[in-house]
Amino acid sequence: MTRKSKQEITCPMDALLRLLMGPWTTYILWTLRQRGPLRFGVLKREVGGISSRMLTERLRTLEEAQVIFREYYPSIPPEVTYGLTRRGLELREVLDALDTLARRWNAEDTDGEVIARELSPAI
Amino acid sequence: MTRKSKQEITCPMDALLRLLMGPWTTYILWTLRQRGPLRFGVLKREVGGISSRMLTERLRTLEEAQVIFREYYPSIPPEVTYGLTRRGLELREVLDALDTLARRWNAEDTDGEVIARELSPAI
DNA sequence: CGGGATCCCAGTTGATACTG
DNA sequence: CAGTATCAACTGGGATCCCG
Numbered sequence: 283m284t285r286k287s288k289q290e291i292t293c294p295m296d297a298l299l300r301l302l303m304g305p306w307t308t309y310i311l312w313t314l315r316q317r318g319p320l321r322f323g324v325l326k327r328e329v330g331g332i333s334s335r336m337l338t339e340r341l342r343t344l345e346e347a348q349v350i351f352r353e354y355y356p357s358i359p360p361e362v363t364y365g366l367t368r369r370g371l372e373l374r375e376v377l378d379a380l381d382t383l384a385r386r387w388n389a390e391d392t393d394g395e396v397i398a399r400e401l402s403p404a405i
Numbered sequence: 406m407t408r409k410s411k412q413e414i415t416c417p418m419d420a421l422l423r424l425l426m427g428p429w430t431t432y433i434l435w436t437l438r439q440r441g442p443l444r445f446g447v448l449k450r451e452v453g454g455i456s457s458r459m460l461t462e463r464l465r466t467l468e469e470a471q472v473i474f475r476e477y478y479p480s481i482p483p484e485v486t487y488g489l490t491r492r493g494l495e496l497r498e499v500l501d502a503l504d505t506l507a508r509r510w511n512a513e514d515t516d517g518e519v520i521a522r523e524l525s526p527a528i
Numbered sequence: 529c530g531g532g533a534t535c536c537c538a539g540t541t542g543a544t545a546c547t548g
Numbered sequence: 549c550a551g552t553a554t555c556a557a558c559t560g561g562g563a564t565c566c567c568g
Contacts, residue, residue, distance in 0.1 A: 295500050296431040298507040303426050308419045322530050333562055338531055359529040376502045381418035383499055388417050445550050456542055482549040
């Protein structure tokens, strides 16, 4: 988007960011990390607020990038499970670094403020 | 976006990621990193293809996040310079890690592609 | 249950023109 | 030079409906 029309993406870092960090992605990865492999429906409920289409699209992309795996059991009703792969875990390491950085900046910013804002409980 | 309507973003990492994923952002950061501080016009030319409005909007956002600084010299014609701040450099380190990961995966793929789908040990 | 196909709107981005 | 203003075009993503 925005870019492809102009010139090919030449920055690998940008490519990876775009591929993996699309909307909801961090929430999906976070959920799978915390809960372990989950079925589609459960994952959808856990992430909260995401549409089926979006979730499907994200899962496909992540699977293609080999960040998550997909296991399909042709039972009735069908059962599909998603979970992090080795790469998914490696990715988490980098994201954790990002997270640490974000938190530190946050702390720096709120330092000295009269009203101490409660640290976000999320992730 | 996509999310704010549902519930406030409480995850700092996600907020930061959102910032980075903004259009052109990585290219801007990349350029400033490679070339050092640059004037608006030069930066625009270097990034290539970006509109003034977009560049301005991104720079403002990045400045607000304290990732880049803006220096204005009220000369005639005016001279404005942008460059990475300490945070911008810290960010660079993490992005480099991401970049490294991407490259490694790439190498793995081109090598023998024995992609054994291991189950995640669910951290 | 998992997810493909459609419809459709709102927010974004790009192009263009203008200014201190 | 470094933006700002305006407007039109595009499309990402939600909402729905449906099927194997």
